[in-house]
Amino acid sequence: MKLLVTGGAGYVGSACSARLVEAGHEVVVVDDLSTGHADAVPEGCRLVQADVADVANTLLGEGFDGVLHYAAKSLVGESMQDPAKYWHGNVVTSLRLLDAMREHGTPRLVFSSTAAVYGEPDEVPIPETAPTRPTNTYGATKLAVDHMITSYAAAHGLAATSLRYFNVAGAHGRYGERHAIETHLIPIVLQVATGQRDQVQIYGEDWDTEDGTCVRDYIHVTDLADAHLLAIENATPGQHAIYNLGNGTGFSVRQVIEACRTATGHKIPAQTAPRRAGDPAVLVASSDRARTELGWKPERTDIATIVEDAWDFTRSR
Secondary structure (H helix, E strand, O other), X not given: OEEEEEOOOOHHHHHHHHHHHHOOOEEEEEOOOOOOOHHHOOOOOEEEOOOHHHHHHHHHOOOOOEEEEXXXXXXXXXXXXXXXXXXXXXXXXXXHHHHHHHHHOOOEEEEEOOHHHHOOOOOOOEOOOOOOOOOOHHHHHHHHHHHHHHHHXXXXXXXXXXXXXXXXXXOEOOEOOOOOOOOOHHHHHHXXXXXXXXXXXXXXXXXXXXXXXXXXXXXXXXXXXXXXHHHHHHOOOOOEEEEXXXXXXXXXXXXXXXXXXXXXXXXXXXXXXXXOOOOOOEEOEOOHHHHHHHOOOOOOOOHHHHHHHHHHHHHHO
């Protein structure tokens, strides 16, 4: 298939583009490089450096079999401070993309959504049937796009899939995580090992978990890419499928830090800090539906493998 990948120069988008190329698909990447990197675009992909909203109509006029939509603003804190940036960047851009797909008859869409749409869950692991109550603007914009996709699929026959997940980690070969503003735990801990930080902070040690620290779901970026590949190949016209993706378990902050110590051989000093408002004790997604309907099975679920791959990428930089 000929596929358009928005945000394909970013962490998840580049890894997924690489898997698409490996699977034999023709890939065109559109990315404004505001947070992505040109050298992260896989060989064999054509890069169009532009804002998706500005060029979607022109690009899709070339004829594509599908779109994988990763381009988004994704910093939770910033979304609360500058909501307009997120409503425009995530919702308006996605609407223009959907309109361009409708105009040119592009039949398939996979949307990179987020488990943040669920907010603080009533049950864990979180199923797709859980109430959607996002607690921040970022999650709210992603949920709004999900609603738009549902209506476009019903009205126009779009074959669409949204994939919701929490923390992506690890690396797919040379495609790894490198953000100018880092908010994710594993790369933050690895920055201590590389000397970019003096220590890592643990926000609370009195949570209702086995070791007192928060537990989160981590999914290897290669497993995530495989799910996107299955989603674009198995989308059904007129239907909007929604799948949660997780590794089937969760890891505590202390477990992540210990895995990083083992992988790097660095002591990685850790300091306890006060809890952060709005942090649930445990966030883990159920991926039973994706396993059953897509045939997806994550293969890199242990924290040691996830951290070692992230560390290999970090050292290669």
